Amino acid sequence: xxxxxxxxxxxxxxxFFRDSLEEAMCNQQVAAAADTSHYIVNLLTxxxxxxxxxxDDAGPGIKPLAFMLTDALEASTAYERDRALRRLxxxxxxxxxxxxxxxxxxxxxxxxxxxxxxxxxxxxxxxRRGGAETSAWEVFEELAAKFQRFVDVLNEVSEMSRDNKxxxxxxxxxIWMRTGSPRAAAHLRKLGIEPSLYSVSLQTQ
Numbered sequence: 001x002x003x004x005x006x007x008x009x010x011x012x013x014x015x016f017f018r019d020s021l022e023e024a025m026c027n028q029q030v031a032a033a034a035d036t037s038h039y040i041v042n043l044l045t046x047x048x049x050x051x052x053x054x055x056d057d058a059g060p061g062i063k064p065l066a067f068m069l070t071d072a073l074e075a076s077t078a079y080e081r082d083r084a085l086r087r088l089x090x091x092x093x094x095x096x097x098x099x100x101x102x103x104x105x106x107x108x109x110x111x112x113x114x115x116x117x118x119x120x121x122x123x124x125x126x127x128r129r130g131g132a133e134t135s136a137w138e139v140f141e142e143l144a145a146k147f148q149r150f151v152d153v154l155n156e157v158s159e160m161s162r163d164n165k166x167x168x169x170x171x172x173x174x175i176w177m178r179t180g181s182p183r184a185a186a187h188l189r190k191l192g193i194e195p196s197l198y199s200v201s202l203q204t205q
Contacts, residue, residue, distance in 0.1 A: 017044040017157065024156035028183060030149045035135045036142045040093075040150065044157070047094045062091060065108075065116045072120070078127075085124045089143065092117025097154025101171055110151070111178040118147035152183035 018041045025032065032040075047053040056063045063071075068088040075081035096113040103109045122144035128137035143150065176184035176195050188195050 013048055014041065014045050016161075017041050017048075020157045020160045021153065024153045024160070027156065028149070028153055030146065030153055032146070032150075033138065033142060036139045039139050039143070040154075043090055043094060044154075047090075053091070053094065062095075065092060065113070069116065069120070072123075082124060082127065085120045085127075089117045089120035089124065089140070092120065093143070093147065093150060093154070096151045098158045100151070100155055100158075100175060109178055110175055114148055114151060114179055118144050121147065148179060148181060151179075152181055155183060 018037075021037060021041060021044075024030075025037075054061055065088060068084055068091070072081050072084035072088065075084055092113045096110050096117065100110050103113075121140045125137045125140035125144055128140060172184045172187050172191075173193070173195065175181055176188060185195050
């Protein structure tokens with residue numbers, strides 16, 4: 001599989017993401033093919049550069065996910081379609097993984113990013129299936145199938161890079177309610193809260 005040539009290999013940062021990803025996947029018992037793990041490390045290394053994350057064809061900033069999907073649907077070539085779908089999946093995964101707690105103050109929440117990103121990777125996998133690069137569609141297929149789990153893994157990688165002393169219990173509970181995140185549920189249980197005891201009453205309100 002040919003990986004994105006725009007990735008700049010900064011040794012210490014790349015090693016940090018590789019080691020942190022391996023540790024988080026081990027802690028959460030998430031398995032992934034070597035090519036998929038390599039893709040995620042490449043993605044984290046690339047988006048660690050703000051100019052790569054906040055770049056857009058129309059100017060600086062992150063284009064809304066719905067606009068990225070429109071770009072894919074209205075693309076005039078297969079290359080442009082695949083590029084738009086990949087950007088949609090990559091941005092969704094990174095944002096949901098590293099900025100989950102910031103969605104509490106936005107119109108759309110983390111479940112929207114998970115849905116859009118997972119569907120983008122799934123569609124990309126279907127389009128690439130049977131092509132010359134066999135491992136390419138397999139990577140996107142695994143990213144789609146385990147998108148929620150990879151978001152949880154990146155949540156932990158994000159926490160490894162900062163001193164996270166204050167647990168936002170309500171936000172953890174909201175993430176669990178919206179996505180069923182095993183990691184959010186595990187954190188709540190560590191704090192003495194069993195989320196399943198409250199799921200029925202909250203969902204019916």
